[in-house]
Amino acid sequence: MSSEAILLDSTNVADVVLPFQVDGLDVRGRIARLGPTLDAVLAAHAYPAAVARLLAEALTLTALLGSVLREEGGQLTLQAKSNGPVSLLVTDYKAPGEVRGYAEFDPEKIAGIEPGASLPELFGEGYLALTVDQTASNDRYQGIVALEGASLAEAAGSYFETSEQLPSRVRLAVRHDGLANRWYAGGLLIQHLPRGEEGAQRLFAADAPHPNWQHATVLADTLRDEELTDPSLTLETVLWRLFHQDQPRIYTPIVITKGCRCTRERIQSVLRQFSFNELMDMREPDGAIRVNCAFCSKDFVFERPAEKD
Numbered sequence: 001m002s003s004e005a006i007l008l009d010s011t012n013v014a015d016v017v018l019p020f021q022v023d024g025l026d027v028r029g030r031i032a033r034l035g036p037t038l039d040a041v042l043a044a045h046a047y048p049a050a051v052a053r054l055l056a057e058a059l060t061l062t063a064l065l066g067s068v069l070r071e072e073g074g075q076l077t078l079q080a081k082s083n084g085p086v087s088l089l090v091t092d093y094k095a096p097g098e099v100r101g102y103a104e105f106d107p108e109k110i111a112g113i114e115p116g117a118s119l120p121e122l123f124g125e126g127y128l129a130l131t132v133d134q135t136a137s138n139d140r141y142q143g144i145v146a147l148e149g150a151s152l153a154e155a156a157g158s159y160f161e162t163s164e165q166l167p168s169r170v171r172l173a174v175r176h177d178g179l180a181n182r183w184y185a186g187g188l189l190i191q192h193l194p195r196g197e198e199g200a201q202r203l204f205a206a207d208a209p210h211p212n213w214q215h216a217t218v219l220a221d222t223l224r225d226e227e228l229t230d231p232s233l234t235l236e237t238v239l240w241r242l243f244h245q246d247q248p249r250i251y252t253p254i255v256i257t258k259g260c261r262c263t264r265e266r267i268q269s270v271l272r273q274f275s276f277n278e279l280m281d282m283r284e285p286d287g288a289i290r291v292n293c294a295f296c297s298k299d300f301v302f303e304r305p306a307e308k309d
């Protein structure tokens with residue numbers, strides 16, 4: 001069977017998030033794998049390998065965290081700013097399943113850094129901000145975590161532990177098939193819900209983790225990076241391998257696609273906020289103003305400066 005046939009025969013191998021619950025362990029979670037969506041986002045810019053891998057991890061984390069938003073148009077944004085080799089990393093999610101992202105980096109500083117380097121090597125000192133916007137209910141909140149620890153997964157785990165006081169484990173893995181230039185990334189998030197209920201009072205203090213939670217994290221840690229990223233394994237298979245003793249309940253998958261919100265109208269309304277003189281300064285020798293979307297690299301050309309209202 002060719003690899004094409006495997007992809008056609010099985011659903012839930014890439015660009016999908018599966019929510020699940022393991023009642024016997026008081027655990028809820030989500031498992032994600034991205035493939036063609038990553039290729040599409042990463043192709044918009046020529047990133048060094050270390051930056052591409054970091055962005056792939058961040059997009060997978062964004063799909064894991066954002067897929068909890070079910071309200072049409074609900075948004076989640078991850079933004080990391082630092083003084084290090086990767087100066088800016090932005091990814092966002094828009095319900096029901098669009099992701100996008102980009103990174104800015106210093107080419108000289110990033111040159112000696114290996115793919116999969118630790119957060120301090122990639123960012124130096126910096127912070128990761130997580131913003132959630134639920135447009136319909138007008139609900140907005142932001143949480144911030146230091147870019148510490150070995151990986152983005154560790155930083156995300158400590159974010160949940162400190163901001164939401166929810167015992168959480170995050171796994172992220174990335175694989176690059178160099179010959180075909182294909183990217184795959186996988187992620188797992190599990191959280192402990194005592195008595196299986198959100199908001200219920202915790203039976204065990206943080207310094208004495210619940211045995212169910214201990215067992216769940218031990219299982220999550222046995223997951224190999226290859227299982228998370230291998231497109232010939234469905235996500236159901238991965239979940240069953242992990243939690244078969246406790247029979248995970250798997251919910252409707254959420255399909256992930258690459259999306260961008262840049263439109264000519266939106267960019268025009270940004271340009272209108274500049275003064276006439278500033279717009280004159282933006283003109284290129286041919287008199288046009290060119291605006292490039294940082295996310296998808298699309299160029300927008302305005303022949304005349306946008307009129308002020």
Ligand SMILES: [Zn+2]
Binds near residue numbers: 262293296298
């Ligand atoms: Zn765009």
